[in-house]
Amino acid sequence: MHITARLAKETAREYALRILKDNIISLDLAPGSMVSENEISSQLGLSRTPIREALIELSRANIVEIYPQKGSRILLIDYALVEESRFLRLVLESAVVKVICEREGTLDISLLEENLKLQEFYLENPNPDKLLELDNQFHCELFNLANKMQCYHWMMDGMTVHFDRVRSMSLNTIKDIKIVNDHKALIAAISERNSQEAVSLMEKHLSRYKIDEQAIREKYPQYFSEV
Numbered sequence: 678m679h680i681t682a683r684l685a686k687e688t689a690r691e692y693a694l695r696i697l698k699d700n701i702i703s704l705d706l707a708p709g710s711m712v713s714e715n716e717i718s719s720q721l722g723l724s725r726t727p728i729r730e731a732l733i734e735l736s737r738a739n740i741v742e743i744y745p746q747k748g749s750r751i752l753l754i755d756y757a758l759v760e761e762s763r764f765l766r767l768v769l770e771s772a773v774v775k776v777i778c779e780r781e782g783t784l785d786i787s788l789l790e791e792n793l794k795l796q797e798f799y800l801e802n803p804n805p806d807k808l809l810e811l812d813n814q815f816h817c818e819l820f821n822l823a824n825k826m827q828c829y830h831w832m833m834d835g836m837t838v839h840f841d842r843v844r845s846m847s848l849n850t851i852k853d854i855k856i857v858n859d860h861k862a863l864i865a866a867i868s869e870r871n872s873q874e875a876v877s878l879m880e881k882h883l884s885r886y887k888i889d890e891q892a893i894r895e896k897y898p899q900y901f902s903e904v
């Protein structure tokens with residue numbers, strides 16, 4: 678399991694939840710694998726209570742199944758839940774780019790442009806984990822530009838792990854990665870204040886997992902639920 682440092686003001690439960698989510702998305706905690714409260718507690722240097730609380734929260738989102746006295750299992754990927762997660766993001770992010778395009782006054786997109794340059798670098802120097810991180814930062818900045826950061830946190834605290842696992846798989850499977858060009862086109866539409874084009878591009882961008890589904894299933898057949 679990959680472990681990063683605890684953030685300032687991050688509670689033990691928040692830290693445990695973030696590390697678990699990151700490792701589930703990266704597949705370091707693979708679908709179908711078992712996890713132990715004791716082992717995670719030891720690795721993170723926390724008591725079992727925040728670990729248990731984090732696992733309970735993940736179980737409510739159908740990401741983890743808890744077996745009392747036995748441990749917890751990372752659930753297989755259910756494409757119905759992936760689609761619900763994508764739907765949630767599409768509704769919110771389509772609204773966000775529309776808000777940005779229709780805002781009055783000067784629009785500072787410099788952080789989006791800087792992020793895009795880094796994405797282009799890691800596209801030429803392949804690093805799927807870094808690309809996923811930059812992708813997340815790009816979308817976070819869209820919410821920031823729309824002054825909707827609380828919506829972003831609500832979205833990320835919900836079902837997005839289902840979608841993010843598949844996004845991670847796609848970046849590790851597909852050679853002709855389109856998301857960087859998607860982001861470039863989104864920046865252009867936002868710069869032109871073309872809300873209709875921006876919304877259309879967002880829908881296309883968040884639907885790419887459907888195109889990649891067959892390749893992903895072929896590479897990771899053991900990770901999917903057929904139910």
